[in-house]
Amino acid sequence: MKEIAAEKALEFVENGMILGLGSGSTVRIFVEKLGELVRKERLKVEVIPTSYDTEILAVKNGLKVSSLLEHPEPDLCVDGADQVDRKLNLIKGGGGALTREKIVAEASKKFYVVVDESKLVERLNMAIPVEILPFAYGFVERRLKELGYNCNLRTSVRKLGPVISDNGNYIADVEAKEVDVEKIERDFRVPGIIEHGVFPSEMVDLVIVGRRDGAEIIRK
Numbered sequence: 001m002k003e004i005a006a007e008k009a010l011e012f013v014e015n016g017m018i019l020g021l022g023s024g025s026t027v028r029i030f031v032e033k034l035g036e037l038v039r040k041e042r043l044k045v046e047v048i049p050t051s052y053d054t055e056i057l058a059v060k061n062g063l064k065v066s067s068l069l070e071h072p073e074p075d076l077c078v079d080g081a082d083q084v085d086r087k088l089n090l091i092k093g094g095g096g097a098l099t100r101e102k103i104v105a106e107a108s109k110k111f112y113v114v115v116d117e118s119k120l121v122e123r124l125n126m127a128i129p130v131e132i133l134p135f136a137y138g139f140v141e142r143r144l145k146e147l148g149y150n151c152n153l154r155t156s157v158r159k160l161g162p163v164i165s166d167n168g169n170y171i172a173d174v175e176a177k178e179v180d181v182e183k184i185e186r187d188f189r190v191p192g193i194i195e196h197g198v199f200p201s202e203m204v205d206l207v208i209v210g211r212r213d214g215a216e217i218i219r220k
């Protein structure tokens with residue numbers, strides 16, 4: 001179903017485009033398919049990856065990697081999500097790439113999200129990935145606790161200590177009693193929080209949902 005969504009997203013790619021590339025398994029499929037399309041159709045496309053993972057994959061698939069310095073306004077950003085609600089608010093950051101993902105999504109003229117149907121939820125309800133400056137962690141944890149949130153530093157079985165983001169920061173998964181998008185935007189304005197994984201629906205142009213029987217496009 002991820003493949004169906006990624007395949008559909010490819011239909012929006014045009015010659016000459018600058019494409020923001022998100023991160024995660026659905027985007028990985030998109031990048032492989034994009035590489036094939038660019039080779040077959042001899043398209044002139046440049047990409048701006050949001051993680052080392054996507055960057056390496058893009059290069060291996062023959063895509064020309066660029067940056068926001070050269071192209072501060074990409075034409076289209078394609079990214080996955082961990083949860084999507086009915087209004088098209090998102091939670092992202094399962095892969096810890098949320099900060100660069102939010103920057104590239106916001107910089108781009110269009111932001112299209114590719115998900116399989118398991119990501120659609122009535123209400124956002126998972127822990128929110130948050131990128132935190134290591135220096136500030138103790139303070140951020142305390143402040144979030146005062147505001148009623150529970151902060152869990154992300155770890156991995158493959159590494160001792162906290163997971164470190166591509167930007168050299170900690171990633172925490174923050175439990176909220178309720179994911180109220182506007183409240184999160186207000187409450188998470190804490191010095192030391194670099195970015196959080198709630199992407200408000202205003203950022204999103206459309207969501208492509210891969211289903212067993214084909215792709216569904218949800219617009220706002």
Ligand SMILES: O=C(CO)[C@H](O)[C@H](O)COP(=O)(O)O
Binds near residue numbers: 024
């Ligand atoms: O936000 C992300 C990474 O930080 C991903 O887009 C999100 O985790 C979805 O990944 P997948 O396509 O593997 O389900």
